[in-house]
Amino acid sequence: MPELPEVEVVTRSLKKTVKNRKIIKIIVNNRNLRFKLQKNFKQILKNKIVKDIKRKSKYIIFDFGNHFYTILHLGMSGTLHIPSKKKVTNLSFYNNPNMPKKHNHVIIFFDKINLVYNDPRRFGYFKVIKNKHDFDNYFTRIGPEALDKEFNLKYLKNKIKYRKKNIKNFLLDQKIVSGIGNIYANEILYKSQISPMRSVGKLSSTELYKIIKFSRTTLKEAIKFGGSSIKDFKSVSGGGGNFQTKFNVYNRENQRCTKSKCKGIIKKSYISNRSTFICNLCQI
Ligand SMILES: [Zn+2]
Numbered sequence: 001m002p003e004l005p006e007v008e009v010v011t012r013s014l015k016k017t018v019k020n021r022k023i024i025k026i027i028v029n030n031r032n033l034r035f036k037l038q039k040n041f042k043q044i045l046k047n048k049i050v051k052d053i054k055r056k057s058k059y060i061i062f063d064f065g066n067h068f069y070t071i072l073h074l075g076m077s078g079t080l081h082i083p084s085k086k087k088v089t090n091l092s093f094y095n096n097p098n099m100p101k102k103h104n105h106v107i108i109f110f111d112k113i114n115l116v117y118n119d120p121r122r123f124g125y126f127k128v129i130k131n132k133h134d135f136d137n138y139f140t141r142i143g144p145e146a147l148d149k150e151f152n153l154k155y156l157k158n159k160i161k162y163r164k165k166n167i168k169n170f171l172l173d174q175k176i177v178s179g180i181g182n183i184y185a186n187e188i189l190y191k192s193q194i195s196p197m198r199s200v201g202k203l204s205s206t207e208l209y210k211i212i213k214f215s216r217t218t219l220k221e222a223i224k225f226g227g228s229s230i231k232d233f234k235s236v237s238g239g240g241g242n243f244q245t246k247f248n249v250y251n252r253e254n255q256r257c258t259k260s261k262c263k264g265i266i267k268k269s270y271i272s273n274r275s276t277f278i279c280n281l282c283q284i
Helices: 004-017 041-045 132-138 153-160 167-172 182-192 205-224
Strands: 023-028 052-056 059-063 069-073 079-083 088-090 104-110 114-118 125-129 266-271 274-279
Touching: 004 052, 004 059, 004 079, 004 205, 023 041, 041 125, 125 132, 153 205, 167 182, 167 205, 182 205, 182 274
Parallel strands: none
Antiparallel strands: 023 104, 052 059, 059 069, 069 125, 079 088, 079 114, 104 114, 266 274
């Protein structure tokens, strides 16, 4: 599943490729995405110029100016490609030659280039928004992003009051903090040396501070390395995002802890059905 760093990488790629380009036409091969594509999707976007590309949490925003937007969520397996005669270009993982054409659900034609939306599992979706009110409302239920200044000690202390939820599920709750998925929640808690099972109400200020700090550094580092997403991207990405080689705890079951003074072993368990990796010695 694309996490925030992947979506950021795609957003940056889109800025380089389709910003300031005009949509000439759109072909819809399959309207049945997570939410059915609206009937006039093709007509409504024709001749629109992409004024800017933005990202909010895991949403990519095509900004056409005058409060007219199209939001794209990549769901579980959505990718964007710009095919050329020589190769197929995946915007987050370059030179991917193996894009199965049958999953090309939406093709947006700009002058000179085409943007292809491919999504085998069809959990992604497009949403057209035509005014500021609807746009602002769309994001009201999402908490501040882990990279935002609002995600600070004061905010966290306020959110954890009287809560018994474990810290891992707390970090995965997009209403509290947006943009942290399962892989990065594992990594952040490992670096903070905090057990994912700990109840948030019992965490000290020092521990919360560590979580904030490592949330930022982990996501920033992942963006820097081009993002990654193990399950859905690894097998199809020629030049793949290479952050997965940098994981300290995720998918390292039964391996030694990488911290120099720790002799612990990484154990795998499940929290709310999601794989959880933890050093049996240094995460307390
Ligand atoms: Zn350890």
